[in-house]
Amino acid sequence: xxxxxxxxxxxxGQILYRVINYGGLALLILWGMLGIPYKGIMATAEGTxxxxxxxxxxxxxSYLSNMTIDGLPYAILETIAxxxxxxxxxxxxSIPFALLASQNIVGQRVSLVGKFIITLIRTFPELIxxxxxxxxxxPGAPAGILALGIHSIGMLGKLFSEAIESMDMGVKEALxxxxxxxxxxxxxxxxxxxxxELISYTLYRFEINMRAASTLGLVGAGGIGAPLIFxxxxxxxxxxxxxxMVLVLxxxxxxxxxxxxxxxxx
Amino acid sequence: xxxxxxxxPRNLRRNAVVLSVVFLIVGSAVFAxxxxxxxxxxxxxxxxxxxxxxxxxxxxxxAKVISPLLETIRMAIVGTFWGALTALPVAVLxxxxxxxxxxxxxxxxxxxxxxxxxxxxxxxxxxxxxYGIGPFSGVVALSIFTFGLISKLTYESIEAxxxxxxxxxxxxxxxxxxxxxxxxxxxILPQFMSYTLYGFEVNVRAAAVLGYVGAGGIGQTFEHxxxxxxxxxxxxxxxxxxxxxxxxxxxxSHIRKRLV
Numbered sequence: 001x002x003x004x005x006x007x008x009x010x011x012x013g014q015i016l017y018r019v020i021n022y023g024g025l026a027l028l029i030l031w032g033m034l035g036i037p038y039k040g041i042m043a044t045a046e047g048t049x050x051x052x053x054x055x056x057x058x059x060x061x062s063y064l065s066n067m068t069i070d071g072l073p074y075a076i077l078e079t080i081a082x083x084x085x086x087x088x089x090x091x092x093x094s095i096p097f098a099l100l101a102s103q104n105i106v107g108q109r110v111s112l113v114g115k116f117i118i119t120l121i122r123t124f125p126e127l128i129x130x131x132x133x134x135x136x137x138x139p140g141a142p143a144g145i146l147a148l149g150i151h152s153i154g155m156l157g158k159l160f161s162e163a164i165e166s167m168d169m170g171v172k173e174a175l176x177x178x179x180x181x182x183x184x185x186x187x188x189x190x191x192x193x194x195x196x197e198l199i200s201y202t203l204y205r206f207e208i209n210m211r212a213a214s215t216l217g218l219v220g221a222g223g224i225g226a227p228l229i230f231x232x233x234x235x236x237x238x239x240x241x242x243x244x245m246v247l248v249l250x251x252x253x254x255x256x257x258x259x260x261x262x263x264x265x266x
Numbered sequence: 267x268x269x270x271x272x273x274x275p276r277n278l279r280r281n282a283v284v285l286s287v288v289f290l291i292v293g294s295a296v297f298a299x300x301x302x303x304x305x306x307x308x309x310x311x312x313x314x315x316x317x318x319x320x321x322x323x324x325x326x327x328x329a330k331v332i333s334p335l336l337e338t339i340r341m342a343i344v345g346t347f348w349g350a351l352t353a354l355p356v357a358v359l360x361x362x363x364x365x366x367x368x369x370x371x372x373x374x375x376x377x378x379x380x381x382x383x384x385x386x387x388x389x390x391x392x393x394x395x396x397y398g399i400g401p402f403s404g405v406v407a408l409s410i411f412t413f414g415l416i417s418k419l420t421y422e423s424i425e426a427x428x429x430x431x432x433x434x435x436x437x438x439x440x441x442x443x444x445x446x447x448x449x450x451x452x453x454i455l456p457q458f459m460s461y462t463l464y465g466f467e468v469n470v471r472a473a474a475v476l477g478y479v480g481a482g483g484i485g486q487t488f489e490h491x492x493x494x495x496x497x498x499x500x501x502x503x504x505x506x507x508x509x510x511x512x513x514x515x516x517x518x519s520h521i522r523k524r525l526v
Binding site for chain 2: 028029031032033035036037038039041042045048049052077078080081082084085088119120123124125127128131132133135136137138140141142144145146211212214215218219222225228229232233235244247248251252255
C-alpha cells in the first residue's frame with residue numbers, strides 16, 4: 001500500500017513572512033542571552049548547596065514550634081490575614097471600578113476610560129505600592145493589606161466588568177421599567193446576577209494574593225517574607241527551609257480548598 | 267392593590283457560611299492590625315512622599331535608567347524562553363489524557379504545584395546565594411517560575427483538546443509520537459504561544475522587582491536610589507518602567523488576541 005502524502009503549498013510571500021517572524025524572534029532571544037553574562041558560580045556555592053540540602057533534611061523545628069510573636073505559626077497566620085483582608089478590601093473597591101468599566105452600565109465612552117484606569121492599576125507593581133504605603137502607615141501588615149487591596153483592583157475590576165458585561169440585561173430592564181432607582185437596579189438586578197462569578201474571581205485572586213503576601217514582607221509590609229529573606233541572607237538554611245516547606249504546604253492547602261469552592265460556585 | 271411579598275426562604279446553612287466568612291474577614295483585619303481610620307488620618311504623609319517622587323521627577327536621571335531597563339527586558343525574554351521550552355514536554359507528561367498513566371501524570375503535577383507555590387522572589391534570593399549578584403540569578407529564577415506557570419496552563423489545555431482528532435489517528439494505527447505530532451500539537455500550539463506571551467508579560471513585571479534581592483535589572487537601581495533616599499530618581503524609575511511595561515503589555519495582549 002502506498003502512503004498517502006498531502007503536500008502543503010507555500011507561496012514565497014508566506015515563506016518571507018515566516019522568516020521575518022521566526023528570524024526576528026530568534027534574534028530577540030539571542031539579543032537577550034548575550035546580555036546576561038554567566039560569571040560562574042560563587043566560590044562558596046558548593047558549601048551553600050550542601051548546607052541548603054542539609055537544611056532540607058534537618059529543618060529548624062524549634063522555629064515551627066515557637067508559638068510567640070517571633071515564631072513561624074504567627075508569621076504564617078499574619079500572611080493569611082494580610083491576604084484575606086487585602087482581597088476583601090480590593091473586592092469591595094473593585095465593584096465601582098468594574099461598573100465604571102462596563103459598557104452596558106455606563107456606555108461605550110465612559111467604559112473605555114474605566115478600562116484604561118483598571119489597566120493602569122494592574123501594571124503598577126504591588127511591591128512599589130507596598131513601599132509607598134509603608135511611608136504612609138509605617139512598616140507592618142496594614143501596608144501590605146493596602147498594597148494588595150489596591151493592586152488587585154487591576155485584575156478583579158477587569159474580571160468583574162467582564163462578568164457584568166456578559167450578564168442578562170432583561171432583569172435590569174424589568175426593574176427599570178417598574179421605576180427602580182439606579183441603586184435598586186444595582187443591588188437587586190446587577191449584583192445578585194453576577195455574584196457567583198464575583199465570589200469565584202475573588203477566591204481566585206485570594207489564591208494569588210496568598211503568594212504575593214508571602215513576598216511583601218521583603219520590603220517590610222508584614223507576613224512571612226521578612227523572616228524568610230532574613231534567613232536566606234544570613235544563610236540560615238535550616239530556618240529558611242522550614243519556612244519554604246510550611247509556605248508551600250499552606251499555599252497548596254489554601255489552593256485546594258479555594259478551587260473546590262470555586263468549582264461548586266460557577 | 268396589595269403588595270406582592272415574596273418571603274425569603276430561611277436558610278440555616280447559607281447564614282452559617284455568611285457568618286463564618288464575616289468572622290474570617292473581621293478576624294484577619296483585627297489580627298493584622300488593619301485600622302481604616304488611622305490610615306485615612308495618615309494620608310498626608312503619603313502625599314508628601316508622592317510629592318517628593320513625582321513633583322517633579324529628576325528627568326536628567328532618565329538616561330541612566332535605560333540600560334538596566336534593557337537588562338530587565340533581556341532577563342524576561344531569556345527566562346520566558348527557557349521556561350517555555352522546558353514546560354512543553356513536561357506539560358505533555360502531566361496531561362492525564364495522553365499517556366493515560368496516572369503514575370506519571372500525578373507525581374509530575376505534584377512537583378509542578380510545588381514549583382508554582384515558591385515565589386519568584388524567594389527563588390531569586392536563593393540563586394543569588396549560588397550564582398552571585400547579577401542578572402543571571404534572576405534569569406534562573408524566572409525560568410523556573412515561568413516553567414511552573416506555563417506547564418500548568420498548557421497541560422490544562424491538552425486535557426481540553428478535541429479528542430476526535432486523536433481517535434481518528436488512533437483508528438488509522440498511529441503510534442503515540444505521531445498522535446502527539448499531528449493531533450495534539452497543532453491544537454495546543456496557538457494556546458501555548460499565547461501562554462508564553464502571557465508568561466513574558468508576567469516576567470517583565472517580575473524581573474522589574476527581582477533586583478530588589480540583587481538579581482539584576484531595574485530593581486537593583488531602584489533599591490539603590492531608595493536606600494539613598496533619592497526619591498526624585500525613584501520617581502523617574504517608576505514612571506519610565508511603568509510606561510515600558512504598559513507598552514509591552516499592550517503589544518503582547520494584541521498578539522495574543524490574534525493567536526487564539
